[in-house]
Amino acid sequence: MxxxxxxxxxxxxxxxxxxxxxxxxxxxxxxxxxxxxxxxxxxxxxxxxxxxxxxxxxxxxxxxxxxxxxxxxxxxxxxxxxxxxxxxxxxxxxxxxxxxxxxxxxxxxxxxxxxxxxxxxxxxxxxxRFDAEYAKLRALVESGRLGELLMVRAVHRNPDVPPSYTQSMLITDSVVHEFDVTPWLAGSDVRSVEVRHPRRNSKAPERLREPILVLIELANGVLVDVEMNVSIGFGYQVATEAVFEQGVARIGQPQGLQTWHDGTFAIDEHRSFTTRFAxxxxxxxxxxxxxxxxxxxxxxxAWDGFKVALACEAGVAALDGGIQQVVIPERPAFYA
Amino acid sequence: MxxxxxxxxxxxxxxxxxxxxxxxxxxxxxxxxxxxxxxxxxxxxxxxxxxxxxxxxxxxxxxxxxxxxxxxxxxxxxxxxxxxxxxxxxxxxxxxxxxxxxxxxxxxxxxxxxxxxxxxxxxxxxxxRFDAEYAKLRALVESGRLGELLMVRAVHRNPDVPPSYTQSMLITDSVVHEFDVTPWLAGSDVRSVEVRHPRRNSKAPERLREPILVLIELANGVLVDVEMNVSIGFGYQVATEAVFEQGVARIGQPQGLQTWHDGTFAIDEHRSFTTRFAxxxxxxxxxxxxxxxxxxxxxxxAWDGFKVALACEAGVAALDGGIQQVVIPERPAFYA
Amino acid sequence: MxxxxxxxxxxxxxxxxxxxxxxxxxxxxxxxxxxxxxxxxxxxxxxxxxxxxxxxxxxxxxxxxxxxxxxxxxxxxxxxxxxxxxxxxxxxxxxxxxxxxxxxxxxxxxxxxxxxxxxxxxxxxxxxRFDAEYAKLRALVESGRLGELLMVRAVHRNPDVPPSYTQSMLITDSVVHEFDVTPWLAGSDVRSVEVRHPRRNSKAPERLREPILVLIELANGVLVDVEMNVSIGFGYQVATEAVFEQGVARIGQPQGLQTWHDGTFAIDEHRSFTTRFAxxxxxxxxxxxxxxxxxxxxxxxAWDGFKVALACEAGVAALDGGIQQVVIPERPAFYA
Amino acid sequence: MxxxxxxxxxxxxxxxxxxxxxxxxxxxxxxxxxxxxxxxxxxxxxxxxxxxxxxxxxxxxxxxxxxxxxxxxxxxxxxxxxxxxxxxxxxxxxxxxxxxxxxxxxxxxxxxxxxxxxxxxxxxxxxxRFDAEYAKLRALVESGRLGELLMVRAVHRNPDVPPSYTQSMLITDSVVHEFDVTPWLAGSDVRSVEVRHPRRNSKAPERLREPILVLIELANGVLVDVEMNVSIGFGYQVATEAVFEQGVARIGQPQGLQTWHDGTFAIDEHRSFTTRFAxxxxxxxxxxxxxxxxxxxxxxxAWDGFKVALACEAGVAALDGGIQQVVIPERPAFYA
The missing domain is CATH 3.40.50.720 (NAD(P)-binding Rossmann-like Domain)
Known part of the structure; x- marks a missing residue:
């Protein structure tokens, strides 16, 4: 080399x-x-x-x-x-x-x-996984300082999406990140996926029924709920609240320059993933x-990528209802 | 008089x-x-x-x-x-x-x-309903300034509960507040209730399987998810995040005296409802x-109280699984 | 009675x-x-x-x-x-x-x-003195938890003032509050007052040269600097940061309903003292x-009121330059 | 090359x-x-x-x-x-x-x-000058969006200092940063320096009389006050509040992972400049x-470095009292 x-x-x-x-x-x-x-x-x-x-x-x-x-x-x-x-x-x-x-x-x-x-x-x-705040949150889980992790409450909000974005991409293009990062945070694989439909956003493209609320259960019992929103207009936001036995932690909160002007205290929100995750x-x-x-x-x-593909398959099925199970085969020693 | x-x-x-x-x-x-x-x-x-x-x-x-x-x-x-x-x-x-x-x-x-x-x-x-922040949130819903309300993501965390507190009281004593206040915020009645079980808090009394995540659907399609926690130790917290078509609002965030000491920026959290809702x-x-x-x-x-009793009945049933429907009879003119 | x-x-x-x-x-x-x-x-x-x-x-x-x-x-x-x-x-x-x-x-x-x-x-x-946050700050000073109080950095910002408001009222109508509350917080009387002039706000009425920065020294050595602003437009804000030997505390920070909308995270600021101090x-x-x-x-x-009158007299003199001393006579036993 | x-x-x-x-x-x-x-x-x-x-x-x-x-x-x-x-x-x-x-x-x-x-x-x-928040603050000044800049209220707090740190280093090693960055923010040179002494921190080394409050006047009238603290124990903090004609902006506020635990909402503060300015x-x-x-x-x-050296000289003199003037010679065309 x-x-x-x-x-x-x-x-x-x-x-x-x-x-x-x-x-x-x-x-x-x-x-x-x-x-x-x-x-x-x-x-x-x-x-x-x-x-x-x-x-x-x-x-x-x-x-x-x-x-x-x-x-x-x-x-x-x-x-x-x-x-x-x-x-x-x-x-x-x-x-x-x-x-x-x-x-x-x-x-x-x-x-x-x-x-x-x-x-x-x-x-x-x-x-x-390379975001500094996610890394700190994972270290907090591993430390056990707040007790065991019980729930994760996640938010993924996009201002809008391109014309090529389809209903199943809510799962395969967006929630896909949670299918990787939450098991990584919690140290446990995805076991099932359920999708619940809130009131539809009238600002969403006609082909999309969103936002959706995705409920992900991990093998160790941790329950994740992900609010997935792609026509919310105001900006780009990825935030996570982790609920432990004896405390709570959250990341992705507003930060940076603060201003007071015209009756309001304000902090700019991100407009896209390019700045949020730069x-x-x-x-x-x-x-x-x-x-x-x-x-x-x-x-x-690639093994992690494969497991995410399995979860996405279940997630897409869950768009039509029911709690969809995810069955992960035994991990080859090659990926130990 | x-x-x-x-x-x-x-x-x-x-x-x-x-x-x-x-x-x-x-x-x-x-x-x-x-x-x-x-x-x-x-x-x-x-x-x-x-x-x-x-x-x-x-x-x-x-x-x-x-x-x-x-x-x-x-x-x-x-x-x-x-x-x-x-x-x-x-x-x-x-x-x-x-x-x-x-x-x-x-x-x-x-x-x-x-x-x-x-x-x-x-x-x-x-x-x-008499909390100043809830009132502001309701005014925001009614103003339509952020578009229609789509979801409500609620948190109710107690440090602990007395020995008399039973599993069904998670619904009838605690989530009961959401059964009243969320329809009041959203202008629509409860249609169904589902309960999902995250990993159990090992600090909870043996008789309790908690926290729980309660999914409440309203007649107008608004979806509410309530994290209900009664052994979280750190303090008393009631917070709500309302997701609109073009924005998000939240209440119940940390406020009051802020301190820096010993490596940390800190704000005291409430210890019980007596100060939170004084x-x-x-x-x-x-x-x-x-x-x-x-x-x-x-x-x-009393009519509102009756509707909450119907929702609680469904909620208690939902502790055992499934999406439980709530059927509300026609409102008597007396309560118009 | x-x-x-x-x-x-x-x-x-x-x-x-x-x-x-x-x-x-x-x-x-x-x-x-x-x-x-x-x-x-x-x-x-x-x-x-x-x-x-x-x-x-x-x-x-x-x-x-x-x-x-x-x-x-x-x-x-x-x-x-x-x-x-x-x-x-x-x-x-x-x-x-x-x-x-x-x-x-x-x-x-x-x-x-x-x-x-x-x-x-x-x-x-x-x-x-009856504001809940000031009361907490004073209790913190008295507790000694963060060590002795060393400095107070205060902010008093008004959106505008009525036509009757004169230059000396910057002291007698506005900073007057600091002359009462800071000695009460710090447990020590005012010893001297200095006024420094920042760049003038072009939005201020012609008769006013403001904002001003007022430096108040207390008998126990605590130094207070007060930013006094009466044409800042955005809202009404009274905030205080107390610097201790081993920590810092502040009050008067943004609180209440939080919103994300149109690229921004925002909290409403007060518009007048009537809501800030209701x-x-x-x-x-x-x-x-x-x-x-x-x-x-x-x-x-009334004795406290008299001491404030002495400090105001020095403050008005300080508008023209120099460090003005405040000499407080011995307190009558009647006011012990 | x-x-x-x-x-x-x-x-x-x-x-x-x-x-x-x-x-x-x-x-x-x-x-x-x-x-x-x-x-x-x-x-x-x-x-x-x-x-x-x-x-x-x-x-x-x-x-x-x-x-x-x-x-x-x-x-x-x-x-x-x-x-x-x-x-x-x-x-x-x-x-x-x-x-x-x-x-x-x-x-x-x-x-x-x-x-x-x-x-x-x-x-x-x-x-x-390379910190993202300072850069945003400078852009805000240049935009004129909140009107002209009038005041800067700065904070520089260190947990402690090494044995080699002397009284004059409060100016030459610490406030030195403000002598560079504030003129850069405000677009104007330092005109005078005054030092005021709050109550002394009993945790400071015997040789130091600190904290100090440094008042820096710029040629365009902007007034800067810098709280300089080097024995405050809790952590490392550099924060700035800029007061404009029609608004206020601040940087250096707490950010990152937030936790609730043991009665408190908390965010870690920096412990040293190595993480704050990494x-x-x-x-x-x-x-x-x-x-x-x-x-x-x-x-x-180097010309900027020379101007800072002049300001430091005045600042060290100001430790002994009075408002010390800073006279900057005409800038050579070489540094235009």
Missing amino acids: TENLRIGIVGAGLMGGDHVTRITNRVSGASVSAIVEPDETRGAAAAANAPGARSFTRIEDAIEADALDAVLIATPGAYHEPVLLPALEAGLPILCEKPLTPDPESSLRILEAEQKLDRPHIQVGFMR DAYDAQIQRWVEAVKRGTIDGPS | TENLRIGIVGAGLMGGDHVTRITNRVSGASVSAIVEPDETRGAAAAANAPGARSFTRIEDAIEADALDAVLIATPGAYHEPVLLPALEAGLPILCEKPLTPDPESSLRILEAEQKLDRPHIQVGFMR DAYDAQIQRWVEAVKRGTIDGPS | TENLRIGIVGAGLMGGDHVTRITNRVSGASVSAIVEPDETRGAAAAANAPGARSFTRIEDAIEADALDAVLIATPGAYHEPVLLPALEAGLPILCEKPLTPDPESSLRILEAEQKLDRPHIQVGFMR DAYDAQIQRWVEAVKRGTIDGPS | TENLRIGIVGAGLMGGDHVTRITNRVSGASVSAIVEPDETRGAAAAANAPGARSFTRIEDAIEADALDAVLIATPGAYHEPVLLPALEAGLPILCEKPLTPDPESSLRILEAEQKLDRPHIQVGFMR DAYDAQIQRWVEAVKRGTIDGPS
Whole structure:
């Protein structure tokens, strides 16, 4: 491994472009050496922000040209598998944006391919684990200082969503984060999912029936309720309240510059995930770069991604009613 | 009606004694003229704090002695009916601590008796309606400024409960407040109740399986989830977050003196409802006194109390599972 | 003393009218029995809100008619002396709105008149002492929990002031409250006053050079700095930060209903002192009524009012520069 | 300029070691190539954390060996001049920890040496300018949204100080930050300094008379008062409240994980500047690295450092009383 980690970014959309800037300007010990993007115009635009990066339209070409040491996949989930498989075959370390793949079956195929290697090569991009406040909350759970964790009450509010956003994406694109981060906080897997429908937001696109309230039960009995809102207008907010036996903790509260003006005390709320989780994205990449240099990963594995896919499948079914069970197979020793 | 309203307090326990002090020292235009309490020692102790008050062991005797203009019932719910009926028969204005009675059947009997009078005489002591923050939240709902109300996320946390507190009292003694105040906030009746069980608090008394999460659906589609906790140790907290179409509002947040000391920024939390709702209790009584002088009530009626009894019945059933429906009969014109 | 304290209100302006409503509707054990107001139209309007109250144009007439048991003076400070003297001569208990009188000389005349009685009859209306947060802060000082009090950093911000408000009223009408409450908090008298001039607010009326920063040194070394602002527009705010040896405490912070809307987390600020100190005014009157019935006062005495007059005199001089000393004569045993 | 900026760190104490870790692990486009430290053991320890870095005992040797592209000076202020002069002579870009030098005379010598070069080479390490909240506050000032800035009320509280900390260091080591950041916020130079002494903290070391309250007047009339506290025990806090004509803004308020436990709502306060300003230090170095590559600086210049030295001189004199004037010579075009 060279001292400078050469990263190939696959997908030069909003998220990919963001990663190009991040790695080029804020991450130590790595650079963007390749942009893989079928749309050549878009690829060239992204490459222009990464001095020295080469452009490719297919991951296979980038691999063959030895243009990268590691892969960061930032395409939509439906396009992950055809990048993951050749990258695994080439034995490359991979950071794959969430979700690993769109469904449990394809995730299983990834797991199989990965297990042909000597050790896990894939890290999935659930960046909340790298947010400083989530990390403190997890440390509080582990400390036992407030007793055992009993409930988690979560909020995920978006000002709006793009036209491509569908009803099932409430689960697979948004609640998906809770399916990863809550088990990570609570140290226990998802056991069941229920969805309850509050009054519909008349400001939501016609195709969406939202907000929804998602009830997630974990194997250790912890109950999570997630308010999932994607047309609330005012801003972007992700907040969590953890209820312990002898206390309560919460994160994601208003902070920063405070003003008094025109009859009101005010604090600006975030407008999108890009500012809310800016530091978490930076930390995720920095720590992944360092882990790759040590020959490991430092975050959720493909196995974690697979479990999330199972929970999403149950969550989508739960949109139509009932408490849906999630059955997780035994974990392969490979992912121990 | 004399200028000074002579109030008879029935029940000289903690709550009754509190009302004696309140009316004697902080309420304008009223005084405690009678204490009705079967335990004579206790009754005499309470009367000592109310200059000029006479003591009785039975409400009938107080009525016969013309010792009061209005009745405030502060006994446990099981003892309300035998006081309500003679007081109604005597045509007295009544403020009855919650619940009206312990079940819908007995509440119906009260409704029948009351309807023999010319107008409603009973106000039920759901004091949250008199809390300044709840009032502001309701005004915000009515203003439509943030759009329609969609969800309510409520928290009710007690440090501990007395030995007499049973599993069903999670509903009938505690969640009962949400059954009154949420329909009042949202302008719609309770339609169904579901109870979900998080991990059990090992600090709870053995007989209790708590906390619980109660999901209340209102007729207009608003979904309420109530975290009900009675062994959380740290303090007494009642907080509500209202989710609108275009914004969010919350009440019950930490306030008052702030300190920095020993590494921490801190604000004291309440230890019991007596401080959390002190002003609400005062306002409830003051406004009831004024309403009585005008020949009316100013707060939840016996009909409201009956609807809460129906919701409690469903809630207790829901402790054993399922989504329990609440069917509310048509409202008599008497309570229009 | 009758059970019901009959209070005569002198001055039926904004403040007097406010006290009429307060005593009639929210104070226990007292009623407004007389309105004394030279403007008969105004006096009649105020009397209309106080059932049974009689109207007078001179305090002497009200006293002669035995129309009151106690006097509440709510006229501007310049008119206090001609009411205080006959009321003292009649031996009546008095609650006198701040200031006691406009200058130390006239205050001394009041002290002399009062000392002819058997005990202090005058309480001065510095209502901050009755604010719940100030009370908690004082209890914290007395507890020694955070060590000795070293500094107080105070803020007094008004949205605007009426045309009658002059430069010296920055001291005599506004900072006057700090001259009373800070010594009360710190347990030590004012020793000197300095005024520093920040950049002038261009929104201030032309006649005013403000905001100002007032530095008050107490005899025990505690240093107080008061930001005094009267054209800040956004609302009414009184806040205090107390710096101790081993910690810090503050009061007057934003509280109440919180909302997220349109990109912002917000809490309403007060618009005037009437809401900020509503509870303090109520508590002041209620406790004074009870004290009067016990034959005493329960709040700042005329001696406290005199000391404040001395501090104001120094403060007004300090508007022109320099550190102005305040010399307080020995306290008469009468005020021990 | 090579793509990777080779930085030589001068001084391997606490601050220097911190910078080694920062540049090695979190800064993009730079590495630590040399450690200059007279204490060889200490130098070797620091070098061990910087792969590939060489150790030197004198800056001249590092320059002669062509071991660096830029210099970061992290020694105590008294040792800055003998490093600055040879580094300037070698034409190297320099980031010099505050203060530039301990007094105006030596700062002037540095200015003279620097002006022999083609452009400013020195940036002074006043890292508050790189704190996200200070940046937002400055943007608010510049926006004019709340009107003109009138006052700044600042707080700088340390839990304790090392034995080497002297009375004058209250000014030269601590208030020094306000002498840089407040003019930067307000867009105006320091005109005078006054120091007022509150009650002394009995927990302070015997040699210190503190806290102090420092009043700084700027040329545009803005008045700043700084509470400077170095034995307050509870934690490390830097907060600022800016008073505008039509509103108020503040930064440095409690944030992060919130807990309820044992009767209290709490947020952890910082314990030292290393966490309070961790992000600001990172941003300062990252932006300086990028500026150096563009052949410029991106932060306070040596001229800014000189003006701060003048203010410190006045501040130290003010410890003994009076309002001390600060006379700033005309700015050389070189620093325009």
